[in-house]
Amino acid sequence: MNAFYLPQASTQAQAEDRIFLTLLVLSGAVLLLVLALVVGFSIRYRAGSKARRGPLPAWVSHEVEIGWTVATLFLFLFLFWWTISAQLRLQIPPANAFEIHVVAKQWMWKVQQPSGVREIDTLHAPAGIPVKLVMTSQDVIHSFAVPAFRLKQDVLPGRYTEMSFQATQPGTYQLFCDQYCGLDHSRMTGQVVILSPADYARWVAAQPEGDSLAAQGEAIFASSGCGGCHGQGAAVHAPPLEDLYGSDVPLAGGGFVRADEGYIRDAILQPRKNIPAGYEPVMPSFQGALSEDQLVPLVAYIKSLKAKP
Amino acid sequence: MRDTETPQAAPETPKPAKPSYLADGHTVASWIFTTDHKRIAILYALSITVFFFIGGAAATLIRIQLFTPHNTFLTAGQYNRLFTLHGVVMVWFFLVPSIPTTLGNFLLPLMIGAKDVALPKINLLSWWLYLGGAVLTIVCLVCGGVDTGWTFYTPYSTLYSNSCVLLAAAGVFVVGFSSILTGVNFIATTHMLRAPGMTWFRLPLFVWAIYATSIVMVLATPVLAMSLLLVMAERVFGLPVFDPRFGGDPLLFQHLFWFYSHPAVYIMVLPAMGVISEVIASEARRRVFGYQAMVYAMVSIAIIGFMVWGHHMFVSGQSPYASVVFSFLSFIVAVPSAIKVFNWTATLYRGQIRFAAPMLYALGFLGLFTVGGLTGLFLAVVPIDVAVHDTYFVIAHFHYIMVGGTVSAFFAGLHYWWPKITGRLYPEWWAKFAAIGMFLGFNFTFFPQFILGYLGMPRRYHQYPAQFQIWNVLSSSGAVVLAAAYLLPLVYLMWSLFAGRRANANPWDATGLEWTTASPPIRDNFETPPRVETAPYDYHDPDIGPTQPNQPPRQPQAAE
Numbered sequence: 001m002n003a004f005y006l007p008q009a010s011t012q013a014q015a016e017d018r019i020f021l022t023l024l025v026l027s028g029a030v031l032l033l034v035l036a037l038v039v040g041f042s043i044r045y046r047a048g049s050k051a052r053r054g055p056l057p058a059w060v061s062h063e064v065e066i067g068w069t070v071a072t073l074f075l076f077l078f079l080f081w082w083t084i085s086a087q088l089r090l091q092i093p094p095a096n097a098f099e100i101h102v103v104a105k106q107w108m109w110k111v112q113q114p115s116g117v118r119e120i121d122t123l124h125a126p127a128g129i130p131v132k133l134v135m136t137s138q139d140v141i142h143s144f145a146v147p148a149f150r151l152k153q154d155v156l157p158g159r160y161t162e163m164s165f166q167a168t169q170p171g172t173y174q175l176f177c178d179q180y181c182g183l184d185h186s187r188m189t190g191q192v193v194i195l196s197p198a199d200y201a202r203w204v205a206a207q208p209e210g211d212s213l214a215a216q217g218e219a220i221f222a223s224s225g226c227g228g229c230h231g232q233g234a235a236v237h238a239p240p241l242e243d244l245y246g247s248d249v250p251l252a253g254g255g256f257v258r259a260d261e262g263y264i265r266d267a268i269l270q271p272r273k274n275i276p277a278g279y280e281p282v283m284p285s286f287q288g289a290l291s292e293d294q295l296v297p298l299v300a301y302i303k304s305l306k307a308k309p
Numbered sequence: 310m311r312d313t314e315t316p317q318a319a320p321e322t323p324k325p326a327k328p329s330y331l332a333d334g335h336t337v338a339s340w341i342f343t344t345d346h347k348r349i350a351i352l353y354a355l356s357i358t359v360f361f362f363i364g365g366a367a368a369t370l371i372r373i374q375l376f377t378p379h380n381t382f383l384t385a386g387q388y389n390r391l392f393t394l395h396g397v398v399m400v401w402f403f404l405v406p407s408i409p410t411t412l413g414n415f416l417l418p419l420m421i422g423a424k425d426v427a428l429p430k431i432n433l434l435s436w437w438l439y440l441g442g443a444v445l446t447i448v449c450l451v452c453g454g455v456d457t458g459w460t461f462y463t464p465y466s467t468l469y470s471n472s473c474v475l476l477a478a479a480g481v482f483v484v485g486f487s488s489i490l491t492g493v494n495f496i497a498t499t500h501m502l503r504a505p506g507m508t509w510f511r512l513p514l515f516v517w518a519i520y521a522t523s524i525v526m527v528l529a530t531p532v533l534a535m536s537l538l539l540v541m542a543e544r545v546f547g548l549p550v551f552d553p554r555f556g557g558d559p560l561l562f563q564h565l566f567w568f569y570s571h572p573a574v575y576i577m578v579l580p581a582m583g584v585i586s587e588v589i590a591s592e593a594r595r596r597v598f599g600y601q602a603m604v605y606a607m608v609s610i611a612i613i614g615f616m617v618w619g620h621h622m623f624v625s626g627q628s629p630y631a632s633v634v635f636s637f638l639s640f641i642v643a644v645p646s647a648i649k650v651f652n653w654t655a656t657l658y659r660g661q662i663r664f665a666a667p668m669l670y671a672l673g674f675l676g677l678f679t680v681g682g683l684t685g686l687f688l689a690v691v692p693i694d695v696a697v698h699d700t701y702f703v704i705a706h707f708h709y710i711m712v713g714g715t716v717s718a719f720f721a722g723l724h725y726w727w728p729k730i731t732g733r734l735y736p737e738w739w740a741k742f743a744a745i746g747m748f749l750g751f752n753f754t755f756f757p758q759f760i761l762g763y764l765g766m767p768r769r770y771h772q773y774p775a776q777f778q779i780w781n782v783l784s785s786s787g788a789v790v791l792a793a794a795y796l797l798p799l800v801y802l803m804w805s806l807f808a809g810r811r812a813n814a815n816p817w818d819a820t821g822l823e824w825t826t827a828s829p830p831i832r833d834n835f836e837t838p839p840r841v842e843t844a845p846y847d848y849h850d851p852d853i854g855p856t857q858p859n860q861p862p863r864q865p866q867a868a869e
Contacts, residue, residue, distance in 0.1 A: 003779045006764050016692045027683035041657035047858035053659045054854045065599050072647045076640040087691040140465040147765025150696035154625045158553020161626040178699035178767045180458050186770035
């Protein structure tokens with residue numbers, strides 16, 4: 001970390017820097033042109049100078065005006081097309097991305113690894129493979145920002161937001177909260193530790209033995225009494241959860257909704273929001289009964305449920 | 310210094326039979342209950358000056374705190390209150406009203422040849438509303454201030470902040486109505502009170518700028534009022550509009566807020582564009598290059614400006630497809646701004662350029678606005694915004710537009726019309742010195758912040774990692790120069806009120822109806838209602854060009 005250099009530690013950072021540099025050169029050229037003209041005209045046409053004045057040739061007032069309008073427009077359209085196509089390529093995470101959960105609160109980052117390992121203000125992740133952070137906040141809006149990756153994503157209460165990256169080199173990088181979140185906003189910092197996949201596996205193995213995230217979720221599933229309706233042989237007519245994740249759920253009001261993590265979360269906290277077709281709206285809300293820290297493993301468990309072949 | 314650069318007092322100016330607006334009543338009541346647009350402009354000028362220095366004092370304390378990484382000069386709580394105060398005061402109590410309510414109020418009726426604005430009592434009411442909002446804000450400050458940032462983001466502002474959010478929101482709510490009334494008044498005035506012969510395409514560009522700004526004020530400000538009401542309702546009555554635990558949506562607030570606050574950027578910068586057009590044409594002694602293109606550019610900025618708010622929300626969690634659309638529209642809205650920069654530059658071509666203080670401010674505007682506009686393009690690009698959003702890069706960008714652009718233009722206009730407003734000439738050398746000081750001090754303060762932002766320093770940080778210190782030291786040192794340069798005009802303009810040389814009716818030999826009446830003007834502006842026969846900016850025969858330095862306008866738009 002020094003005053004003149006920011007490491008370029010993700011594939012996103014490489015793409016961003018390419019675009020940034022191109023824009024810097026282009027806008028530097030435009031700025032120099034404008035400054036050169038302003039200074040040049042100011043000297044040449046200062047009051048009383050000998051330069052020829054005379055009328056403006058007709059083509060200057062018409063063709064030039066239209067010319068630079070069209071040129072600017074096309075330059076901007078080109079820049080838009082070029083940068084947005086790069087962005088769309090970057091932001092679609094591969095389906096097999098490695099998922100890590102982040103829960104933010106005033107003024108702390110809580111991390112839950114898929115292995116069940118928990119961290120505070122530090123996030124370990126493997127290099128060279130796509131990683132997807134699934135994030136939520138317990139209170140106000142925060143923003144998970146890693147300058148070395150040139151990435152940030154706001155973290156909102158009441159929903160999941162995602163940020164995908166692929167780190168290119170092992171190292172320790174600064175993590176900031178970039179969205180003002182109250183008194184100690186400037187102390188809500190931490191670090192992202194990127195390890196080679198082998199080192200990451202060693203790091204996971206070295207942590208105290210514990211259940212995986214999904215196994216922790218199974219315990220919460222049981223203790224919260226979810227199985228009373230959603231379990232095998234339950235008397236209540238409740239939707240089965242096997243193979244739910246990623247499917248399209250038909251709704252009672254018509255239409256479908258994709259069962260992603262946000263859907264599963266809403267179904268637990270606001271069961272009246274999306275009622276699946278063919279079921280009575282009898283499920284109670286677990287708002288206040290389950291914390292964000294418990295919801296993460298519970299959702300992970302429900303995602304892991306597969307129908308028996 | 311050549312004499313030609315200084316506005317000259319002409320001895321032959323006939324003394325007006327009627328007293329000037331300044332001499333027309335000397336009681337306090339004749340000022341605070343006046344319906345004269347010129348006196349209301351002065352009331353506004355005094356009020357916003359107070360707030361400019363309150364906001365400036367907050368900025369000074371912020372820059373002192375950031376001089377070292379782990380400074381304990383301010384506590385985190387004090388720091389958060391100070392940057393909120395700085396933002397709220399500078400945006401709503403200085404920048405938004407700055408040019409429209411002072412220069413706009415003073416000049417709009419003069420420029421179109423009217424006796425006053427269309428609704429003089431409403432004009433007075435709008436100043437009183439401003440005062441009401443100002444009192445609420447000062448009470449909020451005295452009661453401990455507010456710590457939400459000027460953006461009032463939910464759910465922090467509604468559910469978590471332990472500061473005087475209600476008072477601050479109420480202050481901004483009230484001052485918003487002052488904006489709306491001013492906007493309505495200016496629109497009515499421009500439509501109804503133009504002098505005979507003053508067709509739409511003979512209007513000075515400053516009038517077009519004020520007109521476009523007024524439309525944005527009237528359409529956007531109610532959305533701000535509504536969002537602040539919802540914040541107050543959630544905070545006081547628990548109405549769960551933004552609270553996600555009850556199905557509310559915190560992002561809804563950001564959509565509403567930026568639906569106002571992005572157009573508000575244009576409320577702040579369009580009037581500046583108007584001022585710069587007047588000053589550059591007068592000082593270059595040339596017709597404005599592409600007058601019609603300039604008009605269409607301002608109108609398109611006002612319209613497209615309403616459709617780009619989502620570029621403040623690329624990392625907020627809004628749909629990535631929405632971001633694509635907002636990125637596209639943000640590029641489009643940059644086109645008319647670029648056209649304006651090219652046209653101002655081209656106006657200098659084949660001119661007879663003088664370099665009085667207003668011109669120095671205007672040229673400073675041109676450079677700083679171009680930097681601000683170009684870095685705006687960076688932020689319209691989604692991957693770059695994802696990297697530098699909420700960092701000092703954004704801070705630097707909007708200060709280049711708001712301070713480098715709008716404040717420079719405000720000073721350009723203040724000096725340019727100072728002889729008309731006060732009847733006195735300001736001291737030219739001091740004014741030039743301040744203009745150069747502001748330009749250098751500004752770059753010195755804000756350019757390092759682009760680098761800080763690229764390196765990742767987040768905004769609104771009370772303490773920061775040590776690696777960012779060198780750039781913060783540069784920025785804070787520049788702020789010293791900038792602060793000194795801002796204090797200078799306060800001193801020498803005050804001095805000129807009492808000891809400045811008297812100005813004649815048209816010290817700049819400029820076109821425009823405001824220069825055909827006395828300096829300072831009489832209560833009813835014109836001895837006889839003016840009639841307009843010529844195109845605007847008739848500085849020279851278009852077939853010949855300005856052949857002589859200081860050539861007077863071809864056919865002065867006489868008040869006959």
